[in-house]
Amino acid sequence: xxxxxxVLVIILFGVAALQMSKIFKMSRGKQTDTSEIADDKDNNxxxxxxxxxxLFTYLLLIVCFWKWxxxxxxxxxxxxxxxxxxxMLVSMILIFIVGFFTLWLLSYFAFxxxxxxxxxxxxxxxxxxxxxxxxxIPVIVLAGLIIYGLFTWTDIMNIDTEDxxxxxxxxxxxxxxxxRYGGNDNTxxxxxxxxxxxxxxxxxxxxxxNAQDDIVVNELHLPVGRKVIFxxxxxxxxxSAYMPHxxxxxxxxxxxxxxxxxxxxxxxxxxxxxxxxxxxxxKINELRREKSAALAAKGEExxxxxxxxxxxxxxxxxxxxxxxxxxxxxxETQEEYDxxxxxxxxxxxxxxx
Amino acid sequence: xxxxxxxxxxxHHDDHGHHHxxxxxxxxxxSQDHKMISKQYLITGLFMGIIGIAMSLLFRLQLAWPDKEFxxxxxxxxxxxxxxxxxxxxxxxxxTIHGTIMVxxxxxxxxxGTFSNLLIPLQIGARDMASGFLNMVSYWxxxxxxxxxxLSLFVEAGxxxxxxxxxxxxxxxxxxxxxxxxxxxxxxxxxxxxxASSLLGSLNYIVTVINLRTKGMSMTRLPLTIWAFFVxxxxxxxxxxxxxxxxxxxxxxxxxxxxxxxSDIYIAGEVLHNQGGSPVLFEHLFWFLGxxxxxxxxxxxxxxxxxxMATNARKPIFGYRAMVASxxxxxxxxxxxxGHHMFISGMNPFLGSVFTFTTLLIAIPSAVKSFNWITxxxxxxxxxxxxMLFSIGFVSxxxxxxxxxxxxxxxxxxxxxxxxYFVVAHFHLVMGISALYGLFAGVYHxxxxxxxxxxxxxxxxxxxxxxxxxxxxxxxxxxxxxxxAGLPRRYYxxxxxxxxxxxxxxNVVISIFAFITAAAQVVFLYNFIHSMFYGKKxxxxxxxxxxxxxxxxxxxxxxxxDGPIPEVHRxxxxxxxxxxxxxxxxxxxxxxxxxxxPMQEHEEEMHH
Numbered sequence: 001x002x003x004x005x006x007v008l009v010i011i012l013f014g015v016a017a018l019q020m021s022k023i024f025k026m027s028r029g030k031q032t033d034t035s036e037i038a039d040d041k042d043n044n045x046x047x048x049x050x051x052x053x054x055l056f057t058y059l060l061l062i063v064c065f066w067k068w069x070x071x072x073x074x075x076x077x078x079x080x081x082x083x084x085x086x087x088m089l090v091s092m093i094l095i096f097i098v099g100f101f102t103l104w105l106l107s108y109f110a111f112x113x114x115x116x117x118x119x120x121x122x123x124x125x126x127x128x129x130x131x132x133x134x135x136x137i138p139v140i141v142l143a144g145l146i147i148y149g150l151f152t153w154t155d156i157m158n159i160d161t162e163d164x165x166x167x168x169x170x171x172x173x174x175x176x177x178x179x180r181y182g183g184n185d186n187t188x189x190x191x192x193x194x195x196x197x198x199x200x201x202x203x204x205x206x207x208x209x210n211a212q213d214d215i216v217v218n219e220l221h222l223p224v225g226r227k228v229i230f231x232x233x234x235x236x237x238x239x240s241a242y243m244p245h246x247x248x249x250x251x252x253x254x255x256x257x258x259x260x261x262x263x264x265x266x267x268x269x270x271x272x273x274x275x276x277x278x279x280x281x282x283k284i285n286e287l288r289r290e291k292s293a294a295l296a297a298k299g300e301e302x303x304x305x306x307x308x309x310x311x312x313x314x315x316x317x318x319x320x321x322x323x324x325x326x327x328x329x330x331x332e333t334q335e336e337y338d339x340x341x342x343x344x345x346x347x348x349x350x351x352x353x
Numbered sequence: 354x355x356x357x358x359x360x361x362x363x364x365h366h367d368d369h370g371h372h373h374x375x376x377x378x379x380x381x382x383x384s385q386d387h388k389m390i391s392k393q394y395l396i397t398g399l400f401m402g403i404i405g406i407a408m409s410l411l412f413r414l415q416l417a418w419p420d421k422e423f424x425x426x427x428x429x430x431x432x433x434x435x436x437x438x439x440x441x442x443x444x445x446x447x448x449t450i451h452g453t454i455m456v457x458x459x460x461x462x463x464x465x466g467t468f469s470n471l472l473i474p475l476q477i478g479a480r481d482m483a484s485g486f487l488n489m490v491s492y493w494x495x496x497x498x499x500x501x502x503x504l505s506l507f508v509e510a511g512x513x514x515x516x517x518x519x520x521x522x523x524x525x526x527x528x529x530x531x532x533x534x535x536x537x538x539x540x541x542x543x544x545x546x547x548x549a550s551s552l553l554g555s556l557n558y559i560v561t562v563i564n565l566r567t568k569g570m571s572m573t574r575l576p577l578t579i580w581a582f583f584v585x586x587x588x589x590x591x592x593x594x595x596x597x598x599x600x601x602x603x604x605x606x607x608x609x610x611x612x613x614x615x616s617d618i619y620i621a622g623e624v625l626h627n628q629g630g631s632p633v634l635f636e637h638l639f640w641f642l643g644x645x646x647x648x649x650x651x652x653x654x655x656x657x658x659x660x661x662m663a664t665n666a667r668k669p670i671f672g673y674r675a676m677v678a679s680x681x682x683x684x685x686x687x688x689x690x691x692g693h694h695m696f697i698s699g700m701n702p703f704l705g706s707v708f709t710f711t712t713l714l715i716a717i718p719s720a721v722k723s724f725n726w727i728t729x730x731x732x733x734x735x736x737x738x739x740x741m742l743f744s745i746g747f748v749s750x751x752x753x754x755x756x757x758x759x760x761x762x763x764x765x766x767x768x769x770x771x772x773x774y775f776v777v778a779h780f781h782l783v784m785g786i787s788a789l790y791g792l793f794a795g796v797y798h799x800x801x802x803x804x805x806x807x808x809x810x811x812x813x814x815x816x817x818x819x820x821x822x823x824x825x826x827x828x829x830x831x832x833x834x835x836x837x838a839g840l841p842r843r844y845y846x847x848x849x850x851x852x853x854x855x856x857x858x859x860n861v862v863i864s865i866f867a868f869i870t871a872a873a874q875v876v877f878l879y880n881f882i883h884s885m886f887y888g889k890k891x892x893x894x895x896x897x898x899x900x901x902x903x904x905x906x907x908x909x910x911x912x913x914x915d916g917p918i919p920e921v922h923r924x925x926x927x928x929x930x931x932x933x934x935x936x937x938x939x940x941x942x943x944x945x946x947x948x949x950x951p952m953q954e955h956e957e958e959m960h961h
Binding site: 021032033034035036037038042043045046047049050053056057060061064068069070071072073083084087088091092094095098099102103105106107109110113114115116119120121122123124125126127130131134135138139142145146149150152153154156157158173174192193194196203232235236237238240242244245247248249250251253254255256258260280283284287288303306308309311313314315316317318319320321322323324326 | 441442445515516520521522523526529530531615616617618619620624629630631632633666667668669670671672673674675697698699702705706709710713714716717720721723724725726727728730731732733734735736737738741742745746748749752753756757759760763764765766768769771772773806808809810811815819822823826827830831833834835837838839841843844845846847849850851852854855856857859887888889890891892893895896926928929930931944
């Protein structure tokens with residue numbers, strides 16, 4: 001009841017204040033008021049602040065690089081990835097140059113020509129020469145960038161099967177991955193979701209002779225230096241096979257087979273020795289130690305130390321557990337790979353059990 | 354045609370006295386007056402904006418502190434926030450509805466709906482829209498779709514959660530995600546109504562601009578705002594029906610067993626009967642609207658920024674013809690670039706090459722526009738009103754956000770940044786924040802026109818601008834870095850990947866900036882609501898602008914002008930034009946010549 005009264009009093013007080021201010025307003029009569037329009041003082045302050053804005057953007061960028069420059073992906077671990085990284089570098093340099101100058105001009109002009117009473121603006125409506133220049137320069141620069149980009153793209157996407165690449169199927173489902181190797185014949189057997197039954201989780205056609213030696217695993221092993229063609233399938237919804245360290249990504253689409261090919265160039269063991277990666281892992285492990293200490297204080301289980309591994313992530317929203325759909329990728333020498341694959345069961349063996 | 358409009362105007366004037374028998378309902382609710390409808394759009398849009406931004410704060414809280422418990426989740430999300438822990442499926446629902454609301458309900462309806470309605474009749478010199486009735490229907494359909502969208506938040510299994518792009522099969526199968534049940538149905542119904550609303554509005558805008566211009570208002574004398582609204586409406590008419598067809602087919606797939614987008618699916622332990630459809634087809638249809646949509650959002654902002662910048666720089670907009678040409682070029686190109694959202698969708702790589710080519714071409718008109726805006730500032734006499742500040746802010750974010758488009762539009766580079774936070778940072782800056790700045794610039798500039806001469810408080814406006822501009826960069830600059838680190842978007846938490854552990858503090862910084870930026874919007878809301886009732890009444894033409902809306906009556910009357918509609922004698926940008934011997938302005942002591950003032954003796958028509 002008291003609460004109700006308090007609320008009522010507040011409301012009534014508000015209404016009273018409202019009415020008072022209305023009366024006060026009306027008593028002042030009708031007049032126009034220019035105080036909400038910027039005056040010289042406002043122009044001056046905001047002009048200086050505009051200069052501050054561009055300095056802030058520069059500073060922010062520098063701080064970001066200084067503080068978080070080390071979170072960026074390490075060097076590409078695939079052949080084509082180096083090409084992408086170079087193109088990225090060229091584009092980034094271009095962007096930084098253009099951004100640096102245009103933002104500077106924008107803010108500097110805003111500062112320099114801030115309004116003052118009596119200052120006269122220049123009536124400058126058109127200049128064909130200027131406009132031609134800043135149309136043609138982007139045209140030329142972009143033409144170069146487009147051609148460079150298209151060459152890179154075509155190189156990556158036109159998959160050349162002459163050099164006998166290894167065929168691997170990446171199979172996505174809510175919320176995990178499977179990889180299927182072609183086996184000794186390096187050919188994948190036919191498969192369809194309608195054939196999914198029991199251990200035949202990928203719906204492989206057991207009667208297809210090509211399928212007999214196929215090998216299904218949940219950890220992707222790749223021999224270094226050999227080209228791999230990935231054939232992607234999805235069992236249910238759209239997924240995207242994202243392998244950031246190899247600069248590789250392709251959607252997995254139910255009802256069709258998509259593909260992407262690359263040649264891994266750095267083994268997992270080598271990558272773990274890479275300076276950047278060592279520093280990154282060290283930083284991560286420090287953070288994990290701090291967190292573990294906090295967890296231990298609460299009596300919870302501590303976090304395990306982290307060791308670098310290549311990753312396959314799902315990068316297309318696919319459902320509730322989208323955030324945890326991953327598979328480990330191991331790049332190793334041919335001998336290590338051969339030893340590993342020899343231990344895996346073929347489909348024929350798996351179905352027999 | 355303009356002569357006809359003029360006659361019509363005179364008729365209107367004669368029977369003016371009969372117009373005042375309006376009831377509360379016809380004046381404030383089912384109003385057919387474009388000024389009232391514009392306010393209805395704005396206020397509905399702002400309301401939806403509050404919901405959209407509040408949702409983003411909730412998921413930013415989750416992303417920054419994934420291990421912490423917050424009671425606010427339990428308060429706002431109920432069963433999905435039990436014990437202060439956010440449910441992973443409601444996280445996806447939040448990002449989905451945030452995207453939908455911000456793109457369609459705030460930046461399409463709230464921005465283009467508000468200002469097209471307010472400015473088209475006032476700036477071209479018309480008594481009202483071509484069809485006041487259709488205009489009213491358009492608003493109420495928008496209102497209905499907003500209500501349905503908000504209602505969808507309260508269904509048992511939760512609202513749509515397949516991302517704002519609602520790619521099937523995820524959006525088609527309730528087995529795949531709970532939000533694809535009743536929530537998704539309501540989403541689709543709401544969007545279908547929204548599209549109807551948008552089409553009615555757009556057709557009305559097009560007809561009005563073509564037919565109802567006042568005498569002397571040739572197309573080349575139109576303010577750039579009108580050009581932008583006009584072209585935006587055309588893009589809307591071309592592309593929105595395609596989204597409607599996609600939505601209808603999705604409804605069929607969901608409810609009537611068709612297989613437009615579904616094929617070979619095994620889910621929840623059984624094989625579905627669907628065969629032969631393709632999710633890639635949906636992506637094509639969706640992005641055929643979806644990409645023009647970002648221009649539907651940004652073009653009106655560009656038009657308003659051009660206008661506000663010229664007015665406050667006391668200078669003509671630089672390169673009027675180039676500005677119009679680039680609007681047209683952007684509009685044309687916008688309809689042939691949709692494939693750049695699908696480089697790695699499995700479509701033919703050759704198509705990827707084509708779309709890279711057309712996409713990077715868009716950079717050319719965009720660059721021309723940016724350079725022209727910068728040149729408009731050069732040697733001006735800049736009046737730093739809040740609208741002007743937001744206009745400059747717009748150019749700044751348009752540049753920083755637009756430049757990263759060069760990376761994303763390049764198919765080869767897109768492979769590795771596709772669907773990472775790099776994309777999120779890019780589009781938020783270039784279309785989200787920029788368009789919001791356009792919206793704010795418009796609100797600050799035309800507030801006196803909307804609320805009968807009342808002005809927004811400038812000091813609060815300055816606080817709003819400066820906190821927002823710093824905060825927005827603080828949110829989206831670091832976001833590029835976590836994207837380049839390979840972090841996928843739409844992850845509920847990154848803690849399952851120790852590899853991303855070093856990104857946790859970046860996410861904290863981003864979230865803190867997000868909260869600061871949101872707090873600045875509260876200042877704006879207060880300023881808006883307070884000034885609506887108690888704002889100081891400024892002069893009739895507070896910014897000394899040349900366009901016709903400032904010659905209309907300050908008090909809102911049906912028909913806009915009490916007397917005859919003014920005739921137009923010049924283009925909209927005669928700011929600081931000097932007389933022949935360059936001793937003084939054309940009109941002595943006044944640095945602008947409104948459009949309705951006839952050419953003075955010895956005055957040289959420098960334009961049109």
